[in-house]
Amino acid sequence: MTERVIEYEHITKRFWSGRSEITALDDVSLRIGENEFTSIVGPSGCGKTTLLRLGAGLEEVSEGRTLFRGQVVDGINTKVGYITQDSNLYPWMTLRQNVEFPLEVQGVPRGERRSRAEEFIRMVGLEGFENHWPYQLSGGMQKRGSIIRTMVYGPSVVLMDEPFGPLDAQTRMVLQNDLLRIWEEKRQTILFITHDLTEAIALSDKVVVMSARPGTIKAVYDIPISRPRDVFQIHDQAGFTEVYGEIWKTFRSEVVGSVDPTPELEAGTTSAGAG
Amino acid sequence: MTGLGETSTVAPGRAAGRPVGRRRNPVVRERTLVILGQLGIIGALVLAWEFAGRSGAINSRVFSYPSAIIERVFSMLAGEDLHGNTVFEHLLATGHALVVGFAIGAVLGVALGFVLGRSALLARVLEPYLLGIYSIPKIAIAPLFVLLFGIGLESKIAVVVMGVFFMVFFNTFAGVLSVNEEFINIARIMGANGAAVTRRIIVPAALPSILLGLKMGVPFGVIGAIIGEYIAATKGIGWLIIRSTSFFDASGLFAALAFLVVSTWILSQLVALIEARVLRWQPQRRQELVTY
Numbered sequence: 001m002t003e004r005v006i007e008y009e010h011i012t013k014r015f016w017s018g019r020s021e022i023t024a025l026d027d028v029s030l031r032i033g034e035n036e037f038t039s040i041v042g043p044s045g046c047g048k049t050t051l052l053r054l055g056a057g058l059e060e061v062s063e064g065r066t067l068f069r070g071q072v073v074d075g076i077n078t079k080v081g082y083i084t085q086d087s088n089l090y091p092w093m094t095l096r097q098n099v100e101f102p103l104e105v106q107g108v109p110r111g112e113r114r115s116r117a118e119e120f121i122r123m124v125g126l127e128g129f130e131n132h133w134p135y136q137l138s139g140g141m142q143k144r145g146s147i148i149r150t151m152v153y154g155p156s157v158v159l160m161d162e163p164f165g166p167l168d169a170q171t172r173m174v175l176q177n178d179l180l181r182i183w184e185e186k187r188q189t190i191l192f193i194t195h196d197l198t199e200a201i202a203l204s205d206k207v208v209v210m211s212a213r214p215g216t217i218k219a220v221y222d223i224p225i226s227r228p229r230d231v232f233q234i235h236d237q238a239g240f241t242e243v244y245g246e247i248w249k250t251f252r253s254e255v256v257g258s259v260d261p262t263p264e265l266e267a268g269t270t271s272a273g274a275g
Numbered sequence: 276m277t278g279l280g281e282t283s284t285v286a287p288g289r290a291a292g293r294p295v296g297r298r299r300n301p302v303v304r305e306r307t308l309v310i311l312g313q314l315g316i317i318g319a320l321v322l323a324w325e326f327a328g329r330s331g332a333i334n335s336r337v338f339s340y341p342s343a344i345i346e347r348v349f350s351m352l353a354g355e356d357l358h359g360n361t362v363f364e365h366l367l368a369t370g371h372a373l374v375v376g377f378a379i380g381a382v383l384g385v386a387l388g389f390v391l392g393r394s395a396l397l398a399r400v401l402e403p404y405l406l407g408i409y410s411i412p413k414i415a416i417a418p419l420f421v422l423l424f425g426i427g428l429e430s431k432i433a434v435v436v437m438g439v440f441f442m443v444f445f446n447t448f449a450g451v452l453s454v455n456e457e458f459i460n461i462a463r464i465m466g467a468n469g470a471a472v473t474r475r476i477i478v479p480a481a482l483p484s485i486l487l488g489l490k491m492g493v494p495f496g497v498i499g500a501i502i503g504e505y506i507a508a509t510k511g512i513g514w515l516i517i518r519s520t521s522f523f524d525a526s527g528l529f530a531a532l533a534f535l536v537v538s539t540w541i542l543s544q545l546v547a548l549i550e551a552r553v554l555r556w557q558p559q560r561r562q563e564l565v566t567y
Contacts, residue, residue, distance in 0.1 A: 105468070
């Protein structure tokens with residue numbers, strides 16, 4: 001087994017909602033290995049985002065502990081990259097200023113900042129838009145900007161929370177492809193949250209299926225599809241149909257049984273299937 | 276392959292689906308109609324006022340009439356002696372108190388708005404006191420300032436500070452409170468320290484509200500300066516208004532008001548211009564500049 005980067009040990013997380021206490025995560029244990037691309041799928045409200053925020057140090061556990069490279073996560077974890085569902089580009093900075101921002105706060109000299117930002121802007125085809133304000137960019141472009149803003153400073157671990165959720169099916173596939181290309185070059189450890197099973201399989205080495213609330217780990221699957229992968233042709237690649245069928249059996253029971261069935265889930269899997 | 280079907284958004288305000296090159300733009304036409312309508316109303320009112328004042332239908336010693344007022348405006352511009360000072364000296368006296376008071380009120384308002392915006396506990400502790408002070412009418416508290424600071428510039432400045440401070444404070448506070456927490460989280464994960472988060476995230480995120488507060492602070496500051504001059508002053512536009520009233524000089528009163536309105540408008544436009552420049556990262560800045 002590869003070196004463990006993130007270890008969730010018997011995590012339980014409870015929230016107060018008004019006067020009642022809700023258990024979001026119930027005794028969750030999970031290990032993320034170095035250079036692995038792991039996806040977590042699960043119905044809405046199963047606590048997968050909470051798991052990610054624990055890794056970034058944005059939440060505290062009720063029980064158990066989160067380890068990052070052997071150290072207990074206590075406070076903001078500046079060793080990871082964190083990409084949210086909304087692109088969250090800073091609206092008062094141009095695309096270039098956004099991408100340079102992490103380098104700026106980390107004290108990278110101006111010249112190097114500029115050239116590294118330009119390299120990543122080119123990598124995702126945003127050249128010519130460096131001086132645009134975020135509101136002048138389309139949703140897909142903003143999303144690319146948000147991804148390279150994290151990739152540019154080279155965190156060895158990247159946490160991604162449904163980053164392609166709000167995008168249309170075509171843009172989604174283009175961005176999944178972009179992400180795979182960056183990952184194949186840099187080989188960060190990626191923990192990726194999604195509720196789209198096709199997306200999870202297309203991108204990942206491992207897919208973790210979570211149960212409906214209170215969230216627990218149902219099963220972990222290795223994805224045997226060879227790399228490099230072609231997201232646009234993922235359905236034709238050897239092993240896809242079998243592994244999809246196997247995971248779907250587990251996943252389906254959770255989705256159907258969950259209190260809050262998610263229409264997006266069905267839409268996500270079938271529309272991606274049409275591509 | 277990237278960039279499929281991606282374009283930047285089209286400049287706002289341009290209506291889609293119309294053939295380019297046609298002269299009649301519905302947006303421009305509507306704006307023209309609005310302006311013509313507004314001019315029509317003011318024109319009719321001025322004409323009616325002039326006629327009523329000259330014919331004696333209304334008491335011209337109280338209401339004066341437009342041509343007499345315009346005459347006085349020109350006479351004042353030419354340096355007419357108004358109880359010992361020209362209109363410019365009166366404007367300068369008011370402006371002096373306004374600028375100093377505005378600066379003090381704005382700095383205090385921004386500072387306290389920031390501190391309370393980032394400390395929910397302190398904000399809750401101070402809330403009743405701040406609301407209490409805010410609810411005191413400025414005209415009621417102005418005499419206290421006269422006792423404290425005497426007749427003249429200082430007490431006027433104090434009333435201006437009262438007016439400006441609360442506008443700036445409330446807006447800054449609301450702006451800082453509403454900063455998207457995820458913006459801050461992302462910056463901290465990227466390694467930004469407290470100073471960088473404040474300077475690069477919280478300040479710019481709260482800037483639209485701060486500038487709104489400053490813009491609203493201009494008329495409130497003017498009101499403060501005028502009230503200060505009503506209560507205790509030896510010159511200034513507010514003092515001139517009171518003086519003209521006690522001398523039954525209606526034309527002088529209206530002319531002084533005209534100077535006051537125009538100066539306030541210029542100040543507001545200045546702040547709006549600064550705002551438009553500083554907030555150019557926001558969509559639709561230009562429209563707001565026009566509607567103010």
